[in-house]
Amino acid sequence: MQPDRGARMPLTTETTARLRKTPLVLLVVFLALFLLGVALDEPLRVLEQARSICLECIGIG
């Protein structure tokens, strides 16, 4: 197998395995956050905000 220098740490088998697992763990965590947000009706709040112009945000007022 060719050496992988994707990261600066020494690439032991354990490190490589951890790097491969990390995206899955992150996906699960952020999917859980996303679903929690949906369950709390946060998309509606986001939609409310996005439908109006925030004048302060664009430097007016």
Add this chain to the structure above:
Amino acid sequence: MSAPPMETLRKWIQALWFFLTNGFWGFPVSGTLYQGPLKVLCSPGLNCYSCPAATTFCPIGSLQQLLMGVRLSLQAGQIYVGTYVLGCMGLLGTLCGRFICGWACPFGLLQEWLHRIPSPKYGVPRVLRWGKYLVLLLMVVVLPLVVVDSFGMGKPWFCKFLCPAGTLEAGVPMLLLSPDLRPAAGLLYLHKLIVLIAVLLWSVVSSRPFCRTLCPLGAFYGLFNRFSLIQLKFNADACTKCGACRRVCPVDIRVEQTPNSAECIRCLRCCTEVCPTGALTLDIAGFGVRMTPSAPAASDEPIQQGARS
């Protein structure tokens, strides 16, 4: 000389994302911004949702809005703490990392266009790259949460005082469309215009300066570059150390040392345009994609994007 096929494809995809996230062209007639259901979707790149043409929400703008109002929403019994927005950002980051910056960000595309203007080219000092993490931490998270008025409401610090995308996409068009707003444009608007002009001028002489030094969304996605499903793989045995990859890199990465650097915007120019030996490959969820250029560039080719610092 015509652009390499992958670079042409990238430009088309950037343009497509620009129009997908800014697809409401009825605003001059309607006199208002898009208010349809698509605005519940997260824009992958930095794209102001107060832009009259915007069809999606800006993750940084939304996150700030939720954080600055978190006290009031909790007092009202609503738990709006940004989990939906953070979930969207995290999923995009885990799947793509800064691939989004290189392929789907309208403000990144604008900076690339400006950098094509003939002019002397300069690098960006490496130390400035830490600025975007400070902006993310302080202006997007800490200050909107902590600095509040007597009602418990914070301010959108990044949008209000820094974001040049908001000024360009929303501030300027709104003043053009609505004469009634013009008297309200004061010193703050002037400050934001100066920031915008400075960033645009800097983009002419340096490659993607905003992405590299100030963009909080790029900083967030950069944290995922080592872990995202899209990765660059480097084969040291195949590398001839010709340095062509670094010369073509728009963000001045030492590709042979850190192919998955948090700075890498995954433009893929190193793999698809210059690496003569195929030492760099794209890896998508564990599947390697080798993209050796058909005509290797000469190793003494001058720097195209002035990325050196």
